[in-house]
Amino acid sequence: MSDQDKPKRSEETKKLTPWQLANQEYLKQHPRETEIPPESKPDEDLISDEEIPENTENQSEKLQDKEEIKEEIPERKIKGPVNGSFLERLPNIRQERNKRLYRRSTILITIFIIPALILLYYVSPLSRLSEVTIDGNEEIPSEEIIEKLDFSIGYNLWSQYIHREEYVARLKKQELRIEDASVHFDGINRFVVNVKEYEEVAYLEHDNQYSPILANGRVIPTNIEKAQGSLPILEGFTGPKRILAVLKQYNKLSEEVRQGVSQIKYAPTEENKSLLQIFMNDGNQVLVPIPEMAQKMNYYPQVVEEMNAQEMKGIVDMEAGIYSYSYPEETSSDNTEQSITENTTEETSSSLEID
Incomplete structure (x- = not known):
């Protein structure tokens, strides 16, 4: 040791504390204890120069980066519990408990109130x-x-x-x-x-009395002395089916022909069980089967025009084709009991062919 180093060493010893000086004296007396045991030596000291890989520089850079990252990570300060202290959480616990209590009480009150209200309603005059x-x-x-x-x-x-x-x-x-x-x-x-x-669609005449006929064909068992309005008057019908069939054909007639109908009488013969005798307001009568009523009755205005030209009142026969002839001399046009099957009546020259 040179003389220059001794003053430096003396100056350094002066700066040491008494504890450090005592430690140095101990180490001088026990030099073996200063050696690091093989197990505690770092891996860097155990690696020989020959075993150091070529990319030592890269490893040293990684170690430096790790050290920098450790330095950047701030030390976690030791605080209280994560969820806060019990005193801090006490108000929240009380609030949550009150909410649960409120929900339970609401459910219980609802369960009891609803049956009570139902019972009260049942015994009250409102029910x-x-x-x-x-x-x-x-x-x-x-x-x-x-x-x-x-x-x-x-x-x-x-x-x-x-x-x-x-x-x-x-x-x-x-x-x-x-x-x-x-x-x-x-x-x-x-x-x-x-x-x-049901709407009233016609009247049924019997014994000079009139009973209303409904849209479903049924006859109301009430009697009135005079038919009201412009509804057709039926006579001789007994069942609703035939009445409905006649009303269905009647509704298909033109307005002019319907206004001219006064009364419809069911007058079957041995040859034709569906024959109708229709009394018109102009004094004429029409013989027509029920199924052909709507088709043939629409020709009535043409036939009447020819009959008026001859100043004739009589019967328009539409049972087979369309023919018109005057009333027999002994039979008045106002007599509704006239026989419609009499074959001695002479036909007039007026006739109309159906297309």
């Missing part, structure tokens, strides 16, 4: 039928419809509403004019019955 009104009726009085419906005022309305179709069926069976009816709620505990009546 009982208080009134029945009729709408859409023209011919039948409302009181008569209510009586035949037989709804029970003051009794449970829901049981009656569920069986409303039975009430309507009973009404339609008892009242022939009713085509259909429907029951609806009108307010909280009232019913309104919408009624649809």
Whole structure:
């Protein structure tokens, strides 16, 4: 050791603390303890110069990068629990507990309130039928419809509403004019019955009395002394099927011909069971089968024009072709009991061929 190094060493020793000086003295006395045991030596000291690979520079760069990354990562400060302290979480726990309690209480209250309300409604007057009104009726009085419906005022309305179709069926069976009816709620505990009546399409004459005929062919068993309006008057019909067949043909006639019809009589013969005797307002009569009524009656204005030219009143025979002839001398045109099968009547020169 040179003399120059000794002053430097002395200066350095002066800067050491008493503990460091004592440590140096100990190391001098025990030099073997300063050696690093083979197991604790780093891997770099154990690797010989010959075993160092050629890419030592790359490895050193990677080690430097790792050290820089470690330096950049800030040290995690030790804090309290991740979820915060118990005192900090206490308000949230209380709030969550209150929410759960509120939901449970709401469900329980709902479960008890709904049956209570239903029971209260069932025993209250609101659950009982208080009134029945009729709408859409023209011919039948409302009181008569209510009586035949037989709804029970003051009794449970829901049981009656569920069986409303039975009430309507009973009404339609008892009242022939009713085509259909429907029951609806009108307010909280009232019913309104919408009624649809069959239309009157004709009158049936019997014993100088008239009974209305409905659109379904049924005859209302009521008698009036005089037919009302311009509806056709039928005579001699007994079943609804034949009446419907005649009305179907009648509705196909032109307006001019329909206005000229006064009365339609069913007058079958042995040869033709569907023959009609039609009395016209101009004093003439027409013989025509029911199935051919709409087709042949539309030729009536032409035939009448020829008959008027000859100043003749009589019978227009459309049973087979179309022919017209005057009334027999002993038979008046106003006599409705005239025999329509008499073969002694002379035909007039007026005739019309059907295309």
